[in-house]
Amino acid sequence: MIIKDIKIIDIIQDGRGVGKKDGKTIFIENAIFGEVLDAEIIAFKKNYLEARKIQTKIQSQYYRKPPCPYFDECGGCSIMDINYQKQIELKKNLIKNALKKSAKIEISDLEIMESKEFHYRNKIRLKVDENGNLNYLKNYSDQYVAIKNCLIANELISNNLSEITKISRDINLNSSAKIDEITIRSNNSDILLNLQGKFDQESLNYIKENYSDGKYKINLIDGKKLIVISGNGYLEYNILGKNFKISALDFYQVNDFQIENLYSLAKEFLGENQKILDLYCGSATSSIAINGDHVIGVEINKNAIKDANENAKRNGLKNYKFLAKNAKYIDEKFIKNEKIDAITLDPPRAGLDKDLIKAITDSKIQKIVYISCNPQTLARDIKRFMDRGYVLKKIKAVDMFPQTMHVESVVLMSK
Ligand SMILES: C[S@@+](CC[C@H](N)C(=O)[O-])C[C@H]1O[C@@H](n2cnc3c(N)ncnc32)[C@H](O)[C@@H]1O
Structure with a gap:
């Protein structure tokens, strides 16, 4: 079935365009924000349709010729065909809409730190x-x-x-x-x-x-x-004057030009002179760059924890502990016993386990800095913190992934 003359009014995180026809939402592959197109329906779902673009009828005013010769086929970059300023605006809307939908929070403007557009991935x-x-x-x-x-x-x-x-x-x-x-x-x-x-x-x-x-x-x-x-x-990396060892399979932030901006922002939100619990700490780049000494880090990858300990030594930390452990097993007692002042969180795309949010909120920790690569799960988790007595104090975004709809957010919540 073919539907004609659909205007693309938004782009979702996987890069598909959003159109409406007769009250139905349609998610359309290869659509460009702002264009009018014809599309073929490829799946009928209960609350929406899925479609594939057949042809552009009216070109988007934000369109640009993609500078990469593989763009039409390659699944890596989904929005390289619109200009960077519009990419930034779309990402702001993605975060704002997620907050509005899940947490009923409306923010008028959202600052986003822009990146070098090309040749950024390490x-x-x-x-x-x-x-x-x-x-x-x-x-x-x-x-x-x-x-x-x-x-x-x-x-x-x-x-x-x-x-x-x-x-x-x-x-x-x-x-x-x-x-x-x-x-x-x-x-x-x-x-x-x-x-x-x-x-x-x-x-x-x-x-x-x-x-x-x-x-x-x-x-x-x-x-x-x-x-x-x-x-x-x-490999060894230098971030904010500190030196880190990152083993072959360990996580490391991918945008060379935004790592320092991301961690500086988290540091600004966190403040100074406190003992932190850094959950999902990887090889402790975040713990050490954001807080320096007085840190407990938790990370599921045992090898990353070995590197975290080595990185602590390299950077002269004296008061630290890095634990190879699933973050969801951190409980209220642990947070209280360790006399933690603030918590930093940087989970994978799935966000936080409900039990972990309960443990953090039960411990009545005053300050939480949450770094997230997924606006949807971030908004869901903010709502869960709000339901348990916390407020969203600050939010800023960092564009770590130009040419895609992915974006990083940094949030400060307090009790
Ligand atoms: C987005 S990375 C952040 C790492 C670090 N904060 C950084 O900036 O480099 C998420 C980390 O969470 C770890 N991880 C994934 N699931 C986990 C879990 N259930 N418990 C603890 N760590 C987990 C991953 O191995 C990865 O190192």
Whole structure:
């Protein structure tokens, strides 16, 4: 079924456009904010329809020709076809609408820290085909799109991509290894490659012989096993005058140009001279950059906790504890016993467990700084804190992900 002349009035987080027809909401793939289009319905749901764009009827005033040649097919960047100022406005609306819908909070204006538009990412993940060529996934599908470059990867990764492709081609074509995914990470000077796939002894020997002392730090990942081929298995980063070790599989904020802005904002909201509990602390970059000493960090990834302890030593902390633990098991007693003054939270997209919110609010902690990469779960969690006696004091956003509808928010709540 085809529906004609739908005006695109919004963009949701996965990049699809929103239109209305006869009172029904339609989510449309490949739509541009502000355009009028015809679309084919691909799914009828109870409260909405899903559709795919067939043709643009009236071009959006915010349209720009996407500067990346893979844009039409690649699923990586969903809004590169509208100008950056409009991207920022859409992200503000995304956060404002989520707050209004879930927490019934209306904010008139929301400040958002803008980013460098291109070449900002210090990490990209690519699919590798049997010939060793590098691919992203196609829009809304699991088919591959072969790429030779990526406009949002940082300059160092971008400039090395063809050489890295040569390595994956060589290994997949000339050895018995099968690399199926590659993650490329970098700091200012070094590149680390995580080659994921199947490696038998013969291919391991081949890779060791040919790549043990090349210019890249290389790790092989086969199931749960990580084998360091060259380098030391980690990268070092400097943030706000502090130095950090981040191992191959640990989380690290992806936007080189916004990390300091993000942490400085959280630091400003948090204030000084307090003992914090940093939940979802990763390798303690957030704990140490935001608060310095007097910190307890909790993180589920055991290896990240090893790095957190090393990072505490590197940066001269004296009063710290980093625990490998699921944050949802933190309880009121623990918060009280440890004499915590304030809590920082930086969960994955799913947001916070209800029991954790209960433990935090029962402990009557005065100040909470919540860093979130998902406006929907953030708004849901703010509402849960509000229901338990907390108020939203401050909120600001940081654009960590230009060309996509993803955005980071930093929130201060108090009792
Ligand atoms: C968005 S990252 C933030 C890390 C850190 N705050 C930073 O800025 O680098 C979220 C972290 O939460 C960790 N994590 C995921 N689920 C968790 C859980 N249930 N309990 C504790 N940590 C968890 C992940 O391993 C990841 O390191």
